Amino acid sequence: MTSLLRLATALDSLWSSPVCVTLNTNTGVVPLKKLKPNGLKVLVVGGGGREHALVWKLRQSPRVSEVYCAPGNAGIEKIAKCVNIKADDVTGLLTFAWEKRIDLTVVGPEAPLSAGIVDVFNDHEMPIFGPTQKAAEIEGSKAFSKDLMQKYGIPTASYGVFTEVEPALAFVDELAARKTIAGSPCVVKADGLAAGKGVIVAKDVTEAKEAVRSMLEGNAFGSAGSRVVIEEFMEGEEVSILAFTDGDHVIPMVSAQDHKRIFDNDEGPNTGGMGAYSPAPVYTEELAQQVQESILKPTVEAMKAEGRPYSGVLYAGLMITAEGPKVLEYNARFGDPETQPVLMRLDTDLVDIIEAILEKRLDQQAISWSTDAAVCVVMSAKGYPGDYEKGNFITGLDNPIAGVEVFHAGTAQKGDHVVTTGGRVLGVTAKAQGIREAIELAYRQVGNVCFDGAHYRKDIGRRALERLS
Structure with missing residues (x-):
């Protein structure tokens, strides 16, 4: 000080x-x-x-x-x-x-x-x-967030926290022996911040143990992986719920669904997010009420009880399981890329909402949303989420299609040209009356943008179309 x-x-x-x-x-x-x-x-x-x-x-x-x-x-x-x-x-x-x-x-x-x-x-x-530093630990430490959920009865997967390899490997064997879920026996997570990439969903025991060793012995995620959280695998469909909170009151935003894996059909390694859409049809009004009462409100109340009053945006990554919604992870801020389609649908002045939160009167602030759907398709650099190319010229950014915003993620101006600088380069985001129309609009714009090695998933919004068909 x-x-x-x-x-x-x-x-x-x-x-x-x-x-x-x-x-x-x-x-x-x-x-x-x-x-x-x-x-x-x-x-x-x-x-x-x-x-x-x-x-x-x-x-x-x-x-x-x-x-x-x-x-x-x-x-x-x-x-x-x-x-x-x-x-x-x-x-x-x-x-x-x-x-x-x-x-x-x-x-x-x-x-x-x-x-x-x-x-x-x-x-x-x-x-x-x-949120303050103490409140942001809900994202900064997965061990802290899991312990918080266990203490306050917030639904999530069973788990263990480890800093040593042998006990962690033994826990992997224990989860596999339960055989509660066919296929993936567990999920291995770096405890600290890893830019959305410190999560490995193991297909089998061998892969799970390799993940443990890579984090605890191989320094795969640096200090973020010096402690690992190993969770029981949860089966279901994911949904992202961002909520405004002033520490006492919680108002959820419209639902969204992220696409974490690099390739179509949810294959390949995890990324920071390859696209998102809003709303997510899996998230019904009944589920929304359940999440509000069993997850969002209890989380904010728990943080207050722990002396970590939480103000800002609380992100809950959820798995909709046969037993109901359970928390996969928390983020202490707007999610990326979910923010892009969610804010496309926000009709209320964001400054007014922020002011209501700062003055702790969120319960008095009306928030309205467009009934349109919005879709974000992320265009990434060749090699992402590993080592990726930089410095490639981007063309086709001028005069986007009506209803589309091209949000830059990893770009820089180099003379008269825009060049790639990040793994995720652009988030092409479209809003339209329905999810199908928004998907088509976003991909039309994607087709107009070019840079060497550009990669994007072709199936953003697939689950929504399947549910609506």
Whole structure:
């Protein structure tokens, strides 16, 4: 905190009036300045497809005058001012926010949340949207989230947590011996943050043990895999539910379904997500009510009871099993690529929702959604999710089809050209009256975009079409 005080003192001269710095050591709820009614300067932290979608949505607010993004990308550059500050450079972001008198900061990725960016901004009475460091541990540690669910009776798969190889291998054998599910005996997860790729669904005992060894002995995911969570395999259909919460009240967003595997028919290694659509037909109104009462509300209440009040967006990755919905994982922020189709359907001003959360009056905020469907198809670089190519020119980005937004995920401007810089390059997102129409629209736009080695799944939305046929 001493360094933060020195920083605050140095920056205080930049303001025309004295700055009140409140140091809060328990990272609980901090009283913040109220947002201005209009003329807001907004900073979005991050540089991927989710952040492009957030910038796109925030710019639609009549209350917003300027949007900055750190570090941003080539697509974001066209609608906001990008600044060369890394998303996990908390001190740099705070300095920039003070210099520019930013009225609201919205955090996209998980790394700065786990690093405590919200705590730092709160300490300096700088309005910021996202959970505190202690609350973000619900994503930062899978062991913590599993223990939380077990303690508070939130439905999830049985599991074990290990730092040593031999006990972990013995647990794999134990799960296989139960034979409750034919095929995959278990799922092996790196405990820490691994950019959505630290999950291995083992097809058999041999593969499961290889995954354990690769994480605990082979350093496959670095420090994130120094502790592993091994779970019983759950059978069913996945659905992603993002929810707004102010720590007391929870309002779920419209449902979505992600596509984690790199290849069609859910084959190949896990990725950060190869596409998503909303709504997910598997998620009925009855299921929605069940999830609200047995998962979303109990999770927020549990975090409050643990002294980790949770405010922001809570993402629940669910498996719809024969026994009902169960939690696969939590994220402490907007999901990517689910954010793209979900925000395409949001009719309410996102700034108004964020303000209601910051002021802890979410229960008084009406939120409306389009009845249209939205589909996001991710175009990735050759080699992703392993080592991938960079620097390839992208063509066909100009004049997108009506009803389509091309959200940039891993791009940069190089002279007059946009080039690839990330594994996931673009998120082509379409909105239409029905899911079939949205799928067709998205793939029409995908066909117009080219870069060397471009890869995308051809079956985004397949499960939805099967249920609707």
